Amino acid sequence: MVTQVYIEEAVRHHARTAKLLEHYSGKPHLYLERHQEVFNPRGQNFRLQKQNPSLIIAEKHGTRIHSAPPAYGTGGEQHYYFSHMLNCVYDCRYCFLQGMYRSANYLVFVNFEDFVKDIDATVEAAGDSEVWFYSGYDCDSLAFEPITGFAEFFIPKFSQWPNAILELRTKSTQIRALLQMQPLDNVVIAFSLNSDAIASNIEERAPSIEKRLDAMYKLQQAGWKVAARLDPLIWYAEFEQGYENLIQRMVEQLDCEALHSVSLGSFRLPDGFFKILAKLYPGHWLFASGIQAREGQHGYTEKVTELLLDYCEEKVKQSMPSTKIYRHQ
Amino acid sequence: MINILVALNAEAKSIRQVLKLRALQDSAPWRCYVNDRYRLIVTGTGSLNMAMATSWLYGAYGAASLWVNIGSAGHKTAEVGSVVIANKIEDGKSGQTWFIPILVNGISPGTICTVERAEVECSDLNFYDMEASGFIQAALRVTERERIHSIKIVSDNAIERSDDLDELRLMEIIEAATETVLTRLQQIFDSLGLGVDKTMPKSKTSREGFNLGKLRRISSAQEHRWRELKRRWSAVGWSIDSLRQTLDSHKSTTDFLDWMESELLSKPISLERKP
Numbered sequence: 027m028v029t030q031v032y033i034e035e036a037v038r039h040h041a042r043t044a045k046l047l048e049h050y051s052g053k054p055h056l057y058l059e060r061h062q063e064v065f066n067p068r069g070q071n072f073r074l075q076k077q078n079p080s081l082i083i084a085e086k087h088g089t090r091i092h093s094a095p096p097a098y099g100t101g102g103e104q105h106y107y108f109s110h111m112l113n114c115v116y117d118c119r120y121c122f123l124q125g126m127y128r129s130a131n132y133l134v135f136v137n138f139e140d141f142v143k144d145i146d147a148t149v150e151a152a153g154d155s156e157v158w159f160y161s162g163y164d165c166d167s168l169a170f171e172p173i174t175g176f177a178e179f180f181i182p183k184f185s186q187w188p189n190a191i192l193e194l195r196t197k198s199t200q201i202r203a204l205l206q207m208q209p210l211d212n213v214v215i216a217f218s219l220n221s222d223a224i225a226s227n228i229e230e231r232a233p234s235i236e237k238r239l240d241a242m243y244k245l246q247q248a249g250w251k252v253a254a255r256l257d258p259l260i261w262y263a264e265f266e267q268g269y270e271n272l273i274q275r276m277v278e279q280l281d282c283e284a285l286h287s288v289s290l291g292s293f294r295l296p297d298g299f300f301k302i303l304a305k306l307y308p309g310h311w312l313f314a315s316g317i318q319a320r321e322g323q324h325g326y327t328e329k330v331t332e333l334l335l336d337y338c339e340e341k342v343k344q345s346m347p348s349t350k351i352y353r354h355q
Numbered sequence: 356m357i358n359i360l361v362a363l364n365a366e367a368k369s370i371r372q373v374l375k376l377r378a379l380q381d382s383a384p385w386r387c388y389v390n391d392r393y394r395l396i397v398t399g400t401g402s403l404n405m406a407m408a409t410s411w412l413y414g415a416y417g418a419a420s421l422w423v424n425i426g427s428a429g430h431k432t433a434e435v436g437s438v439v440i441a442n443k444i445e446d447g448k449s450g451q452t453w454f455i456p457i458l459v460n461g462i463s464p465g466t467i468c469t470v471e472r473a474e475v476e477c478s479d480l481n482f483y484d485m486e487a488s489g490f491i492q493a494a495l496r497v498t499e500r501e502r503i504h505s506i507k508i509v510s511d512n513a514i515e516r517s518d519d520l521d522e523l524r525l526m527e528i529i530e531a532a533t534e535t536v537l538t539r540l541q542q543i544f545d546s547l548g549l550g551v552d553k554t555m556p557k558s559k560t561s562r563e564g565f566n567l568g569k570l571r572r573i574s575s576a577q578e579h580r581w582r583e584l585k586r587r588w589s590a591v592g593w594s595i596d597s598l599r600q601t602l603d604s605h606k607s608t609t610d611f612l613d614w615m616e617s618e619l620l621s622k623p624i625s626l627e628r629k630p
């Protein structure tokens with residue numbers, strides 16, 4: 027899948043680089059000073075790269091812990107995200123990463139220990155307040171797990187910070203490492219779910235909903251806190267049937283009482299990102315149907331947004347207390 | 356269209372023959388050969404000639420799906436006749452580098468270092484040529500990185516030295532490697548083809564439609580809005596031609612465009628009957 031590997035000189039001898047290179051031993055290797063030389067230049071075609079991306083192994087400098095966007099919260103006071111990887115192995119048509127980065131190459135930062143130091147400092151500064159850390163903003167948290175060992179490394183660290191909560195957001199079924207670990211009370215594995223029609227139409231390369239539900243079930247059985255993210259809800263003629271069916275299967279296949287939370291959000295993107303995506307896929311219905319610009323974002327009209335959120339909230343409420351349901355506009 | 360840029364006639368000859376290209380009459384100052392899929396230009400030696408010819412080609416014919424510099428290169432140890440695709444180009448004089456995304460698996464990429472004259476002190480890490488850096492600099496101004504490639508055939512090494520290379524021997528080497536070069540070229544082209552959007556409206560749909568400006572008075576802002584609404588209309592699978600019948604029932608252009616927008620905002624598409 028990966029066509030070649032770029033390696034920053036600074037991490038040439040890093041143990042995690044060696045592990046990654048072992049995995050991609052047959053691929054051409056190229057050394058560079060800074061990953062920006064490959065990741066940032068103008069004139070790259072995201073769609074073409076996405077078909078056959080390269081891997082870039084680098085060191086993350088500068089800010090490693092960022093304030094999370096408001097739509098990420100499900101409780102707690104302070105919300106941060108961090109990204110050990112930029113870009114994703116899946117190819118969801120609505121993914122804002124397509125609008126955010128010029129390159130579709132997978133950029134993996136191997137200096138995990140520096141992230142841990144920064145998380146530690148953030149937890150320290152928060153005192154007794156509850157502080158949330160999200161992974162899965164710039165990538166899928168688990169999709170690359172067998173190659174990066176991200177969860178295997180970071181999750182155990184959270185046992186030392188009881189007032190910090192880690193949420194891993196994913197569509198992946200790469201849960202083997204988690205099943206081999208002792209579950210932690212302050213770690214939530216949040217799965218993005220959608221109707222079958224949406225998953226098969228616009229969540230290319232991502233595991234089927236059936237497989238995601240199965241992974242969620244296995245994690246619940248193993249004692250992990252699991253959450254569901256019904257986001258982005260997509261408006262299409264059969265949406266009621268599609269989302270009712272999804273929620274029905276969640277009820278049947280999961281222990282809904284034990285779910286940490288369910289959040290709902292409709293499809294929306296900041297104006298700039300939307301324009302880039304519509305340009306990348308001018309013929310895609312997702313960027314044509316029901317979309318309106320409002321308040322710096324492109325998304326569904328207020329009426330459609332309410333329709334989607336109300337419908338799904340109503341259905342979820344039938345099997346879960348409303349205190350566990352979060353609505354994002 | 357695939358644009359091929361080659362420095363020397365001796366390097367171009369067998370490619371021209373295999374691709375059955377015919378000479379263009381009005382391509383001075385360059386020699387240009389074409390068929391319905393390829394355009395080949397002989398640029399002359401050196402980075403500057405290559406850069407000028409690349410810019411000229413774009414100026415004369417516009418965009419192409421692929422821009423490929425094919426030519427000979429030296430290497431310390433690589434076998435004469437072997438083929439390399441550049442994944443990095445270095446300008447030997449300025450030290451500037453360019454990384455080229457390779458979207459094809461299983462090929463042998465390498466670094467091409469562009470120098471002003473045939474290199475005597477070869478490093479065994481690089482391939483040496485005299486044009487690639489000029490090519491990439493000019494090509495980057497007119498197209499995307501993924502559409503720019505440099506394919507080199509090793510013409511000399513530490514044993515078969517460049518001083519001993521005459522035109523005849525060069526032609527022989529290029530001729531023997533032409534099939535491999537053209538296979539690589541096709542692989543690169545196919546890898547770009549993978550990016551074709553399966554959801555793009557069919558060409559029939561994109562040719563469909565009518566010129567609103569000919570039927571109605573239309574401002575440039577309305578023209579812009581019409582184009583965007585037309586894109587969305589086709590994307591959801593609705594017929595542009597059928598809009599013409601609706602046009603007469605709307606008093607003004609604004610009314611008509613508002614109506615289109617409200618249709619798009621109020622009627623969801625069916626994924627069971629997806630376009």
Ligand code: SF4
Nearest residue numbers: 114116117118121165
């Ligand atoms: S799984 Fe998430 S990060 Fe990956 S492509 Fe889909 S939306 Fe983007």
